[in-house]
Amino acid sequence: DVKVTQSSRYLVKRTGEKVFLECVQDMDHENMFWYRQDPGLGLRLIYFSYDVKMKEKGDIPEGYSVSREKKERFSLILESASTNQTSMYLCASMSRTIPGANVLTFGAGSRLTVL
């Protein structure tokens, strides 16, 4: 069974802390994504990566950075966490082999609370 695994399901951090959210996929997918999900706002794209060491900003990149050193791993970094970054974070991956068929496979999510 193919999987996207997010290492932390629940995190509680303090304002100003550096936060790492890790994501690993075992499907050999080229594309990986980080979304945040907030009540009533749906899923909003933070960053995505289409290859190792490649990244592009999504719709709400401010306050975040990412790292893709290996194909299977995509990390989301909050350099200095703020309370408005309290949210559910979802990692996803997608194969590039079917043009136009953008089926994302999601992880279970990481719920971050910033105090």
Added chain:
Amino acid sequence: GENVGLHLPTLSVQEGDNSIINCAYSNSASDYFIWYKQESGKGPQFIIDIRSNMDKRQGQRVTVLLNKTVKHLSLQIAATQPGDSAVYFCAENGDSSYKLIFGSGTRLLVRP
């Protein structure tokens, strides 16, 4: 997520009835659409997809209808079961080859 449904429109149906969940999409350039299901505490899961050269596609107990004239998408679930209770999202590809635009979701509650 656990509280993703706090501010969502909610559809409540009786077990065994059919459910219809609607979605208005935004981008005329979209030619690929997906429905996702998100159960509490889990990430979204793929249900069914449809390309713009079709207006209907059927899966197991689910049917997606696409009306490009009014930019409307619907998901029909036949004989709704308690396990169908979840938040349902539609998504469109816009003018991107690898990004999706998600709707805000609809919560489906199935009454026993």
